[in-house]
Amino acid sequence: MTTRTLTITAAAALASGALLLVGCTPTQGDEAAQPSITATPGPTKTFAPDQPDVSDDQELVDEPAAAEQSKTDAAAAAAAVVTAFARPDLPEAEWWNGLLPHLSQEGATAYEGTLPSNIPVTAVTGDATVLEGATDVIVLVEVPTDAGPYIVTLTRSDASQPWLAERIRPKQG
Secondary structure, eight states, X not given: OOHHHHHHHHHHHHHHHHHHHHHHSOOTTOTTOOOOOOOOOOOOOOOOTTOOOXXXXXXXXXXXXXXXXXXXXXXXXXXXXXXXXXXXXXXXXXXHHHHGGGBOHXXXXXXXXXXXXXXXXXXXXXXXXXXXXXXXXXXXXEEOBBTBOEEEEEEOSSTTSOOEEEEEEEOOO
């Protein structure tokens, strides 16, 4: 493509954008005017819940499925997290000091300032179960509690690191 063709193409694109913006702006004194926008659908993306939004220019890396020992360690870590979380009767500082060692940096930021007295969970009532799709660096674990099942999102930078919680939430549905 020549420079002249690029310049003409760029000018046409700018003119089209300007016309679209002018067409969307109500005229002065016409408060009832509604903008009219016609859009052509672009490609759609489908994202699974609890998965990061990945832009087109990022490279996806497939992580291998979690090894059995990794899953066992994750289940134990999730149970320990919920046990530390499920102590609404403790003073705030004591509750926080017990929970903090189980949290990732993101988890610590998310739960900082939480009032333990607002937590409905008081006990883990069964064995934790690692959910499908687990890898050696991220896993979802379902933990049964006296307030219903909770889902714990655990992460780590690599398989040699301990599992740490980013989210502790009631299971939906």
